[in-house]
Amino acid sequence: MNLLRGAVRTYAWGSRTAIADFTGRPSPTAHPEAELWFGAHPGDPAWLETDNGETSLLDTLRDDPEGQLGASVRGRFGDTLPFLLKVLAADEPLSLQAHPSARQAAEGFAREDRLGIPVTAPNRNYRDASHKPEILVALEEFEALAGFRPVEESIELMRSLAVTDLDPFVNLLVGQPDADGLRALFTTWITAPQPDLDVLVPAVIDGAIHYVRSRNTTFAAEARTVLELGERYPGDAGVLASMLLNRITLEPGEAIYLPAGNLHAYLQGVGVEVMANSDNVLRGGLTPKHVDVPELLRVLDFTPASDDLIRPTITRDGMELVYETPAPEFAVSELSIDGEHLGHEIDAPSRHDGPQILLCTQGSTVVSAKGGSVTLNRGSAAWVAADEGPIRLAADTPTKLFRATVGI
Incomplete structure (x- = not known):
């Protein structure tokens, strides 16, 4: 048994204080710290503190897979630690994203290898061949969007904003209030020409402003999220997509589980994440990073997910x-x-x-x-x-x- 030093990942949406304070280091830090990885992912393995100095957990597993992993785990997952534990600290919203299934990840990784796309290339979708189910447990109040909300709730939300430009999309869902309707609407928005988005997104933001000022509380959190995302990502289809997703607030100790195909975006807070040992992310917006809309649409699950289905027992x-x-x-x-x-x-x-x-x-x-x-x-x-x-x-x-x- 050894102390394990995590690997700090710096992303723009991270916090300059949360992870540093959590680990007892001086804060604020020079750069936003977004994630602290405790695992053996090749991208950033953690480090064991030994009598001979620090050694990578990844190297330790390679040198002694039987002793470190055990015969049962090796029989199921080979010589790889199958999970990755992280501390995540979000001061700003993360990208709108989903993760592939095991079959989709294996096929996508092999396809991009055949195309000769370097695994570190910014336009690479699949950086490994694994799926990435994950659970997040809040360490403090944590805000998130996760899974498509029941269609009737999205209809009610959009009607409450009283935006005339939304009427055709409300009618689309009313006429097809199921997963196929959600797929049609989301696809319409995420593939819309930028001039159309530059009209629709500001109109929705204006509707959200009026809603917040009305002091109506039914969709207050959703309206504030539209405003926050619209300020950070003007003209982004992800602002519209937020109206189709469950808006969740986790109290400390509460959790959400995200299976393959679940569209989500973490908004703010600090939590512990545990996931399959993968770094596969398919983004749909709210980010300057690579977005592959056709591939995202291929992996998304549009089945509405009520809040109790997202939260694990x-x-x-x-x-x-x-x-x-x-x-x-x-x-x-x-x-x-x-x-x-x-x-x-x-x-x-x-x-x-x-x-x-x-x-x-x-x-x-x-x-x-x-x-x-x-x-x-x-x-x-x-x-x-x-x-x-x-x-x-x-x-x-x-x-x-x-x-x-x-x-x-």
Whole structure:
């Protein structure tokens, strides 16, 4: 078992304070810090702290796949850690995006390889051959757009804005209030000529301004989102698309699960993300980066998703809060040490074989296993190899650990 130093990723939408404060470093930072990667993705692996200095987790897995991953995980996923854990800090909205299914990712990666597109090229869609289901658990209030909302709600929202230019699109949905209608409307907007968008988007923004001023609360969050996105991305079809998506506010500890084909955009907040070990993103707007509309349309799932379908089931097993997902690559839970458990060494529940990454989000604890022990404070993480067996925890103050391991 070793302390694990995450790899910081700097993107324009990140925060100059959140990740630095979380890891106990000086802030504000020189550049916005968007993500902190704890995993073995070739793009930015984390680093193990050893007696001989730091070593890449990716290299450690290559040198000792059996001991680090275990026979069961190797049999299912080869010599690759199948999941990636991140801390995400968004001060500004991320791009409107979706992730491919396993079949789509494999086909897309092979196709772009045949075309000779370098894997690091900015116009590359598929940087690996894996799908990317993911779960995000909020560490603070977190705002997001995720999944197409029920059609009748989108109709009501657009009518509430009282924008005459929206009438033909409202009528389209009224005449076809299902996934096919959503596909037709979204396709119309995302492929619209820029002069048309330069008329429609400002009209919708004006409607949102009037709605907010009316102090009507039914769609207040949606209207404010239209205004925020319209200010940052004037003339972008993603501003219109936001009216078709579920507008979600997560409180700390709440989560959303995003399967393949789910159109989404994180808006603001800090959370823990766990996903399949992939960096495949298909963007649809709200970004200066590469947008491939035909490929996005090919992977999107337009089936309306109510809020309760997006939020995973959460169950409690003693000290462990388990976030249930169907993803075989990962399992996510939160271990809480408080009350009668304080001041004692306790056994953490053992639910799965294979390696674990533990991330401390509150307090401080000593984690012990066959390979020794480490102290985790807020913002620090540990790698527990498969051959190091069950773990024991000891804390004197209320402590929370996120645990990522391989799914069933």
